[in-house]
Amino acid sequence: MKHVPLNLRTRSAVGLIVFWFVVAGFSRQLAPYDPFKVSGPGLEGPSREFLFGTDAIGRDLLSGVVYGARTSAIIVVGVGIIVAIIGTLLGIISGYFGGLVDDAIMRITELFQVIPRFFLIIIAIAYFGAGMDNLILVLGFTSWAMLARVVRAEVLSLRERTFVEAALVSGASPWRVLFREILPNATPVIVVYLALLLSQVLLLEASLSFIGLGDPNAISWGYLAGASQAYLRIGWWLAVFPGVAILLAVLAINIISDALNERIKTRR
Amino acid sequence: MTLNSAKPLLSVVDLVVDFDTPRGVVRAVDGVSFDIWPGEVLSFVGESGCGKTVTALALLRLLPQVGAHVRSGRVLFDGVDLLGLDSVGLRAIRGKRISMIFQDPTSSLNPMKTIERQIEEAIKLHQPALTRIQIRDRVVHLMVTVGIADARERMEEYPHMWSGGMRQRAMIAIAMANEPVLLIADEPTTGLDTTVQAQVLDVLREVRSETGSAILLITHNLGVVAEIADRVAVIYAGRIVETRGVEELFARPLHPYTQGLMSCQPSFETARGSLRAIGGQPPQLDGPSIGCTFRDRCALKFDRNDCATIVPQLSGSTATGGQVACHAVGGVLS
Amino acid sequence: MKLPYIGRRLLQVAPTVSGVLLLTFILIHIAPGDPIQALASGNGDEDYYAFMRHKFGLDQPLINQLGTYVGNILRGDLGTSYITGQSVSTTIGERLGATLLLTGTAIIVSSIIGIGLAVVASLRSDGALDHATNAASLILYASPVFWIAQLVLLFLSLRLGWFPVQGMNSAGLDAGVFGTVIDTAWHLALPAGVLAIQEVAVVARLMRSGIREELGQDYIRTARAKGASESQVVVRHALRSALLPVVTVIGNRIGNIFSGAMVVELIFGWPGLGQLILSSSQTRDTPVLLGIFLLVAFTVVLSNLITDLSYAWIDPRIRLK
Numbered sequence: 042m043k044h045v046p047l048n049l050r051t052r053s054a055v056g057l058i059v060f061w062f063v064v065a066g067f068s069r070q071l072a073p074y075d076p077f078k079v080s081g082p083g084l085e086g087p088s089r090e091f092l093f094g095t096d097a098i099g100r101d102l103l104s105g106v107v108y109g110a111r112t113s114a115i116i117v118v119g120v121g122i123i124v125a126i127i128g129t130l131l132g133i134i135s136g137y138f139g140g141l142v143d144d145a146i147m148r149i150t151e152l153f154q155v156i157p158r159f160f161l162i163i164i165a166i167a168y169f170g171a172g173m174d175n176l177i178l179v180l181g182f183t184s185w186a187m188l189a190r191v192v193r194a195e196v197l198s199l200r201e202r203t204f205v206e207a208a209l210v211s212g213a214s215p216w217r218v219l220f221r222e223i224l225p226n227a228t229p230v231i232v233v234y235l236a237l238l239l240s241q242v243l244l245l246e247a248s249l250s251f252i253g254l255g256d257p258n259a260i261s262w263g264y265l266a267g268a269s270q271a272y273l274r275i276g277w278w279l280a281v282f283p284g285v286a287i288l289l290a291v292l293a294i295n296i297i298s299d300a301l302n303e304r305i306k307t308r309r
Numbered sequence: 310m311t312l313n314s315a316k317p318l319l320s321v322v323d324l325v326v327d328f329d330t331p332r333g334v335v336r337a338v339d340g341v342s343f344d345i346w347p348g349e350v351l352s353f354v355g356e357s358g359c360g361k362t363v364t365a366l367a368l369l370r371l372l373p374q375v376g377a378h379v380r381s382g383r384v385l386f387d388g389v390d391l392l393g394l395d396s397v398g399l400r401a402i403r404g405k406r407i408s409m410i411f412q413d414p415t416s417s418l419n420p421m422k423t424i425e426r427q428i429e430e431a432i433k434l435h436q437p438a439l440t441r442i443q444i445r446d447r448v449v450h451l452m453v454t455v456g457i458a459d460a461r462e463r464m465e466e467y468p469h470m471w472s473g474g475m476r477q478r479a480m481i482a483i484a485m486a487n488e489p490v491l492l493i494a495d496e497p498t499t500g501l502d503t504t505v506q507a508q509v510l511d512v513l514r515e516v517r518s519e520t521g522s523a524i525l526l527i528t529h530n531l532g533v534v535a536e537i538a539d540r541v542a543v544i545y546a547g548r549i550v551e552t553r554g555v556e557e558l559f560a561r562p563l564h565p566y567t568q569g570l571m572s573c574q575p576s577f578e579t580a581r582g583s584l585r586a587i588g589g590q591p592p593q594l595d596g597p598s599i600g601c602t603f604r605d606r607c608a609l610k611f612d613r614n615d616c617a618t619i620v621p622q623l624s625g626s627t628a629t630g631g632q633v634a635c636h637a638v639g640g641v642l643s
Numbered sequence: 644m645k646l647p648y649i650g651r652r653l654l655q656v657a658p659t660v661s662g663v664l665l666l667t668f669i670l671i672h673i674a675p676g677d678p679i680q681a682l683a684s685g686n687g688d689e690d691y692y693a694f695m696r697h698k699f700g701l702d703q704p705l706i707n708q709l710g711t712y713v714g715n716i717l718r719g720d721l722g723t724s725y726i727t728g729q730s731v732s733t734t735i736g737e738r739l740g741a742t743l744l745l746t747g748t749a750i751i752v753s754s755i756i757g758i759g760l761a762v763v764a765s766l767r768s769d770g771a772l773d774h775a776t777n778a779a780s781l782i783l784y785a786s787p788v789f790w791i792a793q794l795v796l797l798f799l800s801l802r803l804g805w806f807p808v809q810g811m812n813s814a815g816l817d818a819g820v821f822g823t824v825i826d827t828a829w830h831l832a833l834p835a836g837v838l839a840i841q842e843v844a845v846v847a848r849l850m851r852s853g854i855r856e857e858l859g860q861d862y863i864r865t866a867r868a869k870g871a872s873e874s875q876v877v878v879r880h881a882l883r884s885a886l887l888p889v890v891t892v893i894g895n896r897i898g899n900i901f902s903g904a905m906v907v908e909l910i911f912g913w914p915g916l917g918q919l920i921l922s923s924s925q926t927r928d929t930p931v932l933l934g935i936f937l938l939v940a941f942t943v944v945l946s947n948l949i950t951d952l953s954y955a956w957i958d959p960r961i962r963l964k
Contacts, residue, residue, distance in 0.1 A: 152662035155943055159902030160936040163920060164667075167927045168674035240785070247787045248906050252921055266789055270910060277797050284790030291785035371864055396872070404870035416861035420960055421883045430879070431869045467959040483869065 047300070054296035057289055064107055065114035072104035076260055080104075084276050094278040096268065102279060105260050106286050112261040113243060113290060116177055120242050123181025124188055125235055129224075131185070132192025137200065137219055146189070153186035159245060166254050173256040176249070180242050191234045195227040229305050236298035240291045247287050262287045317344035318491055318523050319368070319407075324382030326363050326372070337363045339547035341382075342623075345491060350517070350524045352538035352555075354531065354570065360547040361527045362412075365493050367392075368525075369403055405435040408484035412496035414476035418468040424479050425464035428452070431486035451482040454519065455512050474505035478512060485516050492516075493525045498533060510536055531570065535559060543567045546602040549623060553631035563633045565609045601636065609637050648961065652951050656944060663940045664713050667933060671712075672705070674929075721934035726926050731934040734919065739938075741811060742915030745908065746900050748831060749838035756839070757846025758882075758889065764847070765854045765877050773851065780844030788903040792837045792910040799833060806833045809912030834911040838903050842896065846889055853885030860884075886957055890950055898943045 047055070064071055073092075074080040079099040080091075087094045093102035135146040165179045199205055200223065208218045249255055250263030262283040269279030326338035338360045345351050353361040366372045368384050368391065384391040386407070391399065408431075411417040419427060428448045432439065439447070452460035455478040468476055477497060484492055494513065498506040514537060517524055526538060534541055534555065541558050543551040543566065551564040562568045600617040601607070607616070615621075615636045623632040696702045700711050715722070721731035764772040783791070800808045807813065811830050816823060857863065858881055866876045908917030916935055923931040955961045 148658055148662070152659060152666070155659055155898075155940070155947065156663060156666070157898035157902060157936070157939045157943060159898075159905070160920075160932075160939050161666075163924055164670065164929065164932045164936050167924050167929050167932050168670065244785075244787050248789065248902065251787070251789045251906060252909060252924070254924055263787070263789075266787070266793065269793070273793060273797060274801055280790070280793040280797065284787060284793070287787050287790065288782070288785050291787075292781070295781070295785055369868060371867055373859075400870045400872060402870075403868055409868040411861060411865065413861060417865045419862040419866070419880055421958060422880075427865075430866070430871070434870045434875075469960050480865070483865070486869075 050296055051300040054293040054300075057293035058297065061110055061290055061293070062114055065111040068107045068111040072101075072107040074101035074104045076100055076104035076108050084272060086276075087278050093282045094276065096276070096279060097272055102265070102282055105265050106262065106282055108260040109262040109265060109283065109286060112173070112256070112259045113246065113287075115173065116180070116246050116261075117239050117243060119177035120180045120184060121235060121239050123177070124185045124238055124242075125231065127181070128185035128188025128235075128238075129192050129227075129231060132189040133196055133219060133224070133227075135189065136193035136196030137215070137223070143193075147193070150186045150189050153183060154190075156183075158183045159248065162245070162249060163254060166249070171254055171256055173259055176246065176256060180246060184238055184242055184245075188231065188234050188238055191230060192227060195230045196223055199223045199226055229301060233298050233302045233305065236294050236301070240294040240298070243287065243291050243294070318347045318386070319345045320383075320385040321364075321368065322383045322385065324364060324367060324384070325380040326360070326367050327378045327380055328363075329376045329378075337377075337547055338367065341544075341547070341549055343542055343549060343552065345523050345525055347490065348517075348521050348523050349539045350526055350537055352526045352528060352534045352541045353544055354528060354534055354541055355544035357529060359544045361544045362495050364544075365409070365495050365525060365527050368493065369407060369409060370399060371409070401435075404431055404484075404489070405487045406489055407491045407493065408487070408489040409493040409495065410477070410480045410484045410497050412499050414473060414480045415468070417480060418476055420468055423465050423467055424452075424471070427468075428464075428479065428482050428486060431483045435487045447486070448482075451486060452479070454485070454516060455479070455482045456508065456515075457482070472505075473501050474508060477501065477505075477509050481509075481512055481516065485520065485522075488520045489522055491523045491525065493527070495527045496529070497526070498528070498530070506533070513537060543570065548602070548634065550603070550621075550635065551631075551633045552623065553633075557631055563631075563638045564635050565607050565637070566603050569606070569608065607637075648955055649952060652948065656948055659944050660941070663937065663944070664716060665709075667937065668709055668712055671929075671933070716937060721937065722930040724923075724928055724931050726923075726928045726931075731930050734931055735916065735934050735938060738914065738916050738919050740915075741913060742901075742904055742908070742917070744827075745831065745835055745838065745913055745915060746897075746904050748835040749842065749900055749904070750897070752835060753839035753842030753846055754889070757843045758850050758886075760843065760847040761850035761854055761885075762877055762882065764851050765858070765881070766874055776844065776847050776851065780848050783841050783844045786841075788837065788841065789906045789910060791840065792834070792907050795833055795837055796910060806830075811914050830911075830913075834904075834907045834913050837907055838900055841903070842900065845892060845896070849888050849892055850885055853888050854881045857881035857884050883957060887954065890953055890957065895947070895950075897946045898939065901939050901942070 077100070080101050081095050081099045083095060083097050083099040085091055085095045085099075091101050091103065093106060095101055096105070131146050131150070135143045135150075161183055162179050166175065169175050169179070205218060205222050208222050209215070213221075246255070246261070247263030247266070250261045251267035253264075253267060255261050255264050265283035266280055266287075269276065269283070272279055320342075321344075322342050324338050324341045325336070328335045328337050341360070341364055343351070353364065355361050363372065363377075367379055367382075370379075370391065372379070379392060382392065386402065389398070391402065394402075418424075425445075425448055428451055429444055432444050432447055436444075448464060449460045452464060457463065457475065457478055463471075468479070471479070481497075492513075497513065498509050501509060510533060513524065513526075516522065524537075526533070528534060538555045541551075541553055541555055542549045543558075543564060545566045551558070551562070551567050553563075558567065559571075562571050600615075600619060601621050604616045619636070621634040621636050623634045625632055693702075700708055703711070719732055721735070723730055724734055727734065760772070760776060764770075764776060767773075796808065800806045807830050812823065812826050813830075816826055818826060854877060858877070863876055863880055866880045871879070904915065905917040905920050907913070908915045909921060919931065920935060922928075923935075
């Protein structure tokens with residue numbers, strides 16, 4: 042890909058993502074306090090000592106947000122891997138082989154696009170229990186539909202291109218063509234939509250944690266915001282800061298996805 | 310033909326239009342001037358891309374809002390410059406005094422509205438005082454005038470249910486809704502079957518004799534010109550290169566480009582072998598023109614420096630007021 | 644002429660509905676834990692379990708169980724709540740009205756404002772409104788709905804006191820029918836506004852790009868040539884076609900509005916399904932959760948159907964296809 046200088050918006054977004062993952066990787070070292078322990082007076086507003094203030098029993102909110110960065114990063118990466126595998130595989134098989142296989146896969150894809158994920162996930166958590174692993178699996182297994190459709194469309198259009206036909210005519214096996222010619226060319230589009238999906242997943246996970254269906258043993262941004270609800274009248278900071286963290290993470294992912302999409306469009 | 314009227318209906322003076330393209334600014338219309346007289350049929354003839362449609366769209370300021378720039382010129386109508394008119398004044402003229410029909414009646418009609426609603430809109434915009442019954446009668450009358458016999462049965466249908474020729478009749482009905490003094494018809498028969506073409510031309514002739522409207526007819530089809538036009542302006546590369554009365558032009562085309570156009574058109578008189586194309590391509594209109602833009606394709610090979618250095622201007626005057634822009638033949642006229 | 648299209652579209656509903664039913668059936672059966680033990684809270688003996696299994700048909704082959712399951716649901720029997728013993732349909736029915744009021748208001752308000760914004764933006768030549776809408780939608784799209792709700796509650800209710808903090812009606816209200824409607828509207832304003840504002844951004848952007856595309860069409864030029872003003876051109880001609888993508892989204896996003904509503908209801912103490920979801924998921928009252936899921940899923944299927952049918956109403960060409 043040709044190197045075009047990134048604009049300020051995209052560069053800030055990349056910077057934010059890097060910052061988020063650094064914080065996630067070193068949350069233990071970076072957090073000023075242990076977010077599970079009482080470190081000061083309860084419900085104290087932002088101060089030099091507690092930059093984001095403290096919660097009802099005196100736990101440091103900044104440390105909570107730092108630990109939350111780790112939780113969301115793990116979920117985004119985990120769900121991202123599952124979604125990328127399912128969505129890409131189903132999309133490729135559907136688009137490349139067509140026929141009955143395509144029909145069957147597309148019906149299932151439509152089903153997963155239609156069903157309200159939030160409610161399905163709530164049932165799944167009720168049946169299988171909350172917890173990071175279950176959450177990642179459930180989010181992953183319900184979020185791939187749009188990616189599969191996009192990959193399928195991309196494969197359909199790439200299949201008609203001359204270089205793919207040339208490879209097929211020269212006797213390359215279909216699987217080889219698929220993984221050597223089609224997949225690499227479909228990658229930018231996959232990344233664009235994967236990013237979009239993951240920003241939705243991040244918001245979905247936040248809402249689930251907000252109503253208390255997240256991993257009970259991990260601190261997440263959504264959980265922090267949910268816990269603030271009872272103290273809204275006295276502790277505005279408890280609601281504001283976790284939300285800002287979610288907003289920035291989602292915004293950064295969306296901006297990068299947009300920028301990449303623009304680049305693909307101008308290249309064509 | 311009412312060429313002896315004292316004042317022209319519409320005068321275009323030195324119109325220049327530029328277009329932004331990915332490869333830079335292109336001059337689509339390069340200093341076009343002409344008059345249209347009351348009741349006459351003036352025809353613009355030229356290859357596609359020569360600027361004839363752009364000129365017509367520029368008259369009513371219907372060029373795309375982005376990418377098209379009218380650099381200079383005046384369009385005088387009733388003593389007012391349409392190019393400088395405010396939007397209220399312009400709207401009072403559009404569809405009422407001057408109306409327009411377009412090349413593709415399929416895309417030019419709103420697919421979401423019935424034919425009746427679309428004709429009705431043209432009436433309502435300029436005659437708001439009419440009652441619903443009066444408007445409906447007027448719609449039916451217009452449809453019958455343009456040859457839609459079963460108007461009452463078909464007026465509530467949508468454009469996609471109609472044939473191309475019928476759609477173009479509907480477009481003409483819309484254009485004639487307020488009996489304009491000038492009808493601009495941009496390639497009204499292009500894309501239609503030959504028999505349908507003839508029918509549409511008949512309709513145009515009919516409405517003209519009924520309302521006395523002048524018509525500016527844009528076409529690349531000399532057969533259409535011969536059938537209906539009084540006067541012809543031949544356009545090449547954004548300029549009018551020859552303007553003549555129709556009989557005179559067909560009898561004796563002067564400009565080498567006009568001569569080339571004529572020999573491209575098959576007719577019953579032309580022997581099969583003598584049909585030929587004009588060699589070469591129209592010029593890329595992206596720089597300022599130096600000399601005659603036709604000189605590379607010119608069959609006359611008139612060997613004069615002027616052709617390469619001086620842009621030929623319309624000059625001379627035949628008995629009926631014809632003019633030609635050519636260094637080689639311009640002198641013949643005077 | 645309309646029937647073939649509608650007929651074919653109706654047929655497409657069947658696979659989706661079966662898919663939803665099959666998916667939930669599979670989910671129930673691969674779930675760990677024994678529903679009978681859960682029902683008896685682990686207090687019964689083997690004979691009791693066997694009796695219950697038989698009673699609920701759990702000793703039948705899977706395919707028969709599937710038949711019973713589907714049959715029950717299609718008859719509107721969603722089972723009974725583990726916790727209250729009340730029928731799930733009744734439990735949901737008691738709270739459905741409030742949620743429908745909230746989501747319905749949000750959909751209608753956001754559609755009207757979003758479309759209006761786009762029309763106004765199309766008539767302004769400077770593009771200032773376009774930039775504002777784009778920036779706003781970027782931010783709103785990235786904001787968690789609970790965060791917007793909490794900020795609004797913090798500022799407009801707690802700080803300024805303009806709106807009530809919790810609930811659907813003021814306590815001890817006795818103001819007659821008209822007064823009650825006003826009071827409900829006042830309570831509804833914030834939660835519905837929060838749900839609507841994200842939608843407004845989506846609708847406005849889609850509508851704007853739709854109008855922009857339509858304005859380039861030939862028939863718009865015809866309208867201008869007739870002497871129509873810019874606002875007449877936009878409202879009478881561009882608007883209708885530009886509605887198509889917006890209608891698609893309103894149908895598709897009903898699921899999102901419902902899930903947003905669950906969270907917003909909790910924050911504003913709105914007595915709808917949100918509270919029920921919260922309590923049922925805390926007590927793992929799966930029949931109730933399943934009932935709500937099926938209800939929302941079928942609502943989405945139904946609204947997609949209505950969306951597609953309204954296509955035919957908006958665009959006469961589709962009726963023929």
